[in-house]
Amino acid sequence: EDIVVRGVTLKRDLARVILIGVPNQPGIASRIFARIAENKLVVDDIIQNIVEHASEANIGFTTSKADAREARMVCEQLAREIGVRSVELDEDLAKVSIVGVGMKTHTGVAAKMFQALADARINIQNITTSEIVISCIVAAADGEKAVQVLHRAFELDKEQ
Amino acid sequence: EDIVVRGVTLKRDLARVILIGVPNQPGIASRIFARIAENKLVVDDIIQNIVEHASEANIGFTTSKADAREARMVCEQLAREIGVRSVELDEDLAKVSIVGVGMKTHTGVAAKMFQALADARINIQNITTSEIVISCIVAAADGEKAVQVLHRAFELDKEQ
Numbered sequence: 001e002d003i004v005v006r007g008v009t010l011k012r013d014l015a016r017v018i019l020i021g022v023p024n025q026p027g028i029a030s031r032i033f034a035r036i037a038e039n040k041l042v043v044d045d046i047i048q049n050i051v052e053h054a055s056e057a058n059i060g061f062t063t064s065k066a067d068a069r070e071a072r073m074v075c076e077q078l079a080r081e082i083g084v085r086s087v088e089l090d091e092d093l094a095k096v097s098i099v100g101v102g103m104k105t106h107t108g109v110a111a112k113m114f115q116a117l118a119d120a121r122i123n124i125q126n127i128t129t130s131e132i133v134i135s136c137i138v139a140a141a142d143g144e145k146a147v148q149v150l151h152r153a154f155e156l157d158k159e160q
Numbered sequence: 161e162d163i164v165v166r167g168v169t170l171k172r173d174l175a176r177v178i179l180i181g182v183p184n185q186p187g188i189a190s191r192i193f194a195r196i197a198e199n200k201l202v203v204d205d206i207i208q209n210i211v212e213h214a215s216e217a218n219i220g221f222t223t224s225k226a227d228a229r230e231a232r233m234v235c236e237q238l239a240r241e242i243g244v245r246s247v248e249l250d251e252d253l254a255k256v257s258i259v260g261v262g263m264k265t266h267t268g269v270a271a272k273m274f275q276a277l278a279d280a281r282i283n284i285q286n287i288t289t290s291e292i293v294i295s296c297i298v299a300a301a302d303g304e305k306a307v308q309v310l311h312r313a314f315e316l317d318k319e320q
């Protein structure tokens with residue numbers, strides 16, 4: 001199908017908090033994000049996978065660098081109340097995204113995006129997708145390079 | 161800020177494959193999705209979190225129910241080649257999404273969405289977000305009910 005990647009964006013100064021070993025039952029995500037909202041913390045993306053045959057989940061979210069330490073503190077308090085195995089914070093991150101249209105399936109575009117980052121030896125920490133966007137969280141130091149290699153891979157540098 | 165949730169969508173007949181304990185180094189995601197693309201498998205969303213202080217990652221992706229078994233087979237072969245701890249398949253899933261505008265931060269809208277699902281005792285298996293969308297993977301049997309409770313929570317049922 002005719003997939004057209006329109007552009008590449010970079011979001012800098014991100015941090016990520018992840019709650020590991022969260023009980024996988026109704027109401028838990030609600031409690032976590034109600035507390036985050038009460039503390040007026042910024043949330044950019046939320047990324048949750050269930051693991052170990054669905055007995056537990058890992059919930060990560062990206063936030064601004066400014067909110068990172070407070071976000072970790074709020075989540076460590078929640079971890080004690082809810083019974084979460086551990087909370088990890090990583091502060092020097094960036095999000096590089098490609099925006100495409102006509103992506104009925106992400107397979108081809110994702111493979112090309114990941115290949116371009118792999119060739120540049122850039123490690124992908126998180127991946128999220130939506131109808132028209134594929135985003136990768138990378139180390140802050142890799143952000144600029146990631147944009148350059150993706151511009152080249154999707155031939156966007158020709159248009160400029 | 162003035163967040164307006166425009167609508168709720170439901171995608172049925174989804175399955176999810178997750179690779180657990182994937183080595184977290186450059187080039188791995190590329191190998192996985194190149195193989196998936198070679199096998200012409202449909203990929204809806206990709207959801208990756210890194211865990212255990214970044215030594216490994218869990219990569220989940222949703223696919224059509226029709227491709228589910230083949231996707232698991234392809235990933236089990238990859239798991240042997242790459243050294244992945246385990247591959248899990250879940251076949252009876254649906255994705256419920258809310259689409260909003262003006263979401264500078266997902267905090268408030270996410271908290272409200274998760275609260276509505278929690279009140280209806282609907283378990284959230286995966287969460288992904290983008291600029292204007294928050295999606296939750298739920299059991300296929302919960303899909304319709306999830307749409308109804310979210311319509312009510314965001315007062316979209318009044319407009320119809």
Ligand SMILES: C[C@@H](O)[C@H](N)C(=O)O
Nearest residue numbers: 026027028029057284
């Ligand atoms: C882990 C968490 O998302 C839980 N499954 C819930 O529904 O709240």
Ligand SMILES: C[C@@H](O)[C@H](N)C(=O)O
Nearest residue numbers: 124186187188189217
């Ligand atoms: C786990 C996988 O995404 C790996 N970090 C990579 O960059 O390919």
